[in-house]
Amino acid sequence: MLAIISKAIFEKEAAGLSPGKVLPTDRYRSQSKHLAPLENGGRLFLVTVRPPDEALWLVAVLEGLSLDDDGWVGRKNRVPITDVSTAIPKLRFESGKGIQAAKGALGMSLQTPRTLTAEDAELLLSSAGGGPLNLTAHQEGSALPCLCKRCLPASQEHAEAQGMRFVRAQVETGGKLLYYWMPEELTKQARAVSNAVRGALVGRLGP
Incomplete structure (x- = not known):
């Protein structure tokens, strides 16, 4: 699944980090019902939208997730922060609709977590090829x-x-x-x- 980290939270938790660096987080603080499929396993791809040109950054990939009072907790992220803006036109999600956002509304369009296809996940992982x-x-x-x-x-x-x-x-x-x-x-x-x-x-x- 794919979920977004707000600009404010990213800048607080990843202060000073840029593409190529690893954010060693192990959690996503959300109780969204749209994340319920994670109860059956799977990865959570966390992204954020960066100014000034709405770049889409892959921030972390969490695995081995379980839900607690704070949100979803898993193994510590090992994937480096990566600019995956070029992947935007290629992402399809299970809905088949992809990302359809007007200029200036990319972050808003990703507020609801979405289910990735296997091809989407592979695309994002290959883009972040600096992992183990x-x-x-x-x-x-x-x-x-x-x-x-x-x-x-x-x-x-x-x-x-x-x-x-x-x-x-x-x-x-x-x-x-x-x-x-x-x-x-x-x-x-x-x-x-x-x-x-x-x-x-x-x-x-x-x-």
């Missing part, structure tokens, strides 16, 4: 959704196969990411599983 490198290999014919760079934007946080439920997880080392599906029953041991996967990854790649 996804090493996950493409998998054809797997019972679980592929988590490679190309397929990841279309994946959800949870999946089910052969009567088992899985949760999407990830490990990072040296600026490289590996995504994998972890059986939901191992959630309480998630840290141990993560350490084991990271250890295996480091063993293959080196520290």
